[in-house]
Amino acid sequence: MKKEVLFPILFAAIAFLVGLNLRPMLAIIGPLFPVLQQQAGLSAMVFSLLTTLPVAMMGLAALSGPWLIARFGAVTGISAGLICLTLACLWRGVSLTAAQLMLTALAGGAGIGVIQAMMPALIRQRFAHAAATLMALFSTGIMAGAALTAASAEPLFSWLGLQPALALSGGLALMTLLIWLFSVRRTPQMSVASETAMLPAPRSLLLTLFFGIGTGAYTLVLAWLPPFYIQLGWSARHSGYLLAALTLTEVVAGFIVSATLHRFPDRRPLLSGVLALLLTGLLSLVFYPNAMPLISVVLLGTGIGALFPLSLIVTLDSARSAPEASILLSRVQGGGYLIAALMPLVAGWVRDSGASLTQAWLMMSAGVVALMMMARCFRPDKRGA
Secondary structure (H helix, E strand, O other): OHHHHHHHHHHHEEEEEEEEOOHHHHHHHHHHHHHHHHHHHHHHHHHHHHHHHHHHHHHHHHHHHHHHHHHOOOOHHEEEEEEHHHHHHHHOOOOOOHHHHHHHHHHHHHHHHHHOOOOOHHHHOOHHHHHHHHHHHHHHHHHHHHHHHHHHHHHHHHHHHHHHHHHHHHHHHHHHHHHHHHHHHOOOOOOOOOOOOOOOOOHHHHHHHHHHHHHHHHHHHHHHHHHHHHHOOHHHHHHHHHHHHHHHHHOOOOOOHHHHHHHOOOOOHHHHHHHHHHHHHHHHHHHHHOOOOOOHHHHHHHHHHHHHHHHHHHHHHHHHHHHHHHHHHHHHHHHHHHHHHHHHHHHHHHHOOOOOOHHHHHHHHHHHHHHHHHHHHOOOOOOOO
């Protein structure tokens, strides 16, 4: 009995550690934008690809998740994902050309995407009774990794230089890989049989667009909030602290939503409030960027951090069975991440065209207004097309 209790506790620590590795590759980019432009010769559009490519790979991995789990199993898949992520991060310490940065973004994104697709399945298989707690810890690890990286990006660059700073997360990934392999070396492989379900296409499309546009707000802010404030005269260090504060706000907002969700069987009022906060935060970047940066960050972090779990919840609400929920989540997240990957790219195009990043915040604001209209369709009794 003691062993059965202990193992989930140890696995919770490992899941948190794995989560820590899934955002440093993305979160370190924004605060180091000026240095990357200078040393690697990146245009704003190419710089955007350092976020766009990993997010796109997350989408492809999510779409392939059920097949990958059935073919290889979650344990092997997570091991492979950590290997890809380790090699991609460490390679940035060796070569810093634009082409190598793009290749490592693809490889690292593939590793991140596979881990994100496999870990929830493994948790559901092994620890169904503690799945919510373990998923919360895994998600908290992801956000904590982003916050720590954003806050430490410029100090690490000042201390170590650009390439070692970029490669440092590879050391953490390598340590995590070794711990993971040691912890699962005697664990039997488990796979999930692929299942089919009839899913309403219009409803799936609506949910995919909702998740994609909402997640696009996160990818846009992650990539371009620090460069935006650097352009306004902030130091790279303080812009990194601002991104770290936003990420921590997202964590708090996610926990608050998880704790209060049961009070809102009709998700629409909660969605409307969250989207209003997100819209207000974006508009504050447009009209009052220097006057109220911390308020903008709190508004953005609360909106983004609460919207992500709510997007998944309304997806689950639309499913009529457990197999359908699994397939629907895979499709919604897969297509949604592919949509979200476009947002930083659009901002890079705006920046290269000579326009201010204010235009990108305005475009995202229009997307949030569209989300408000979509949210009206999520009636609690509506599960079909």
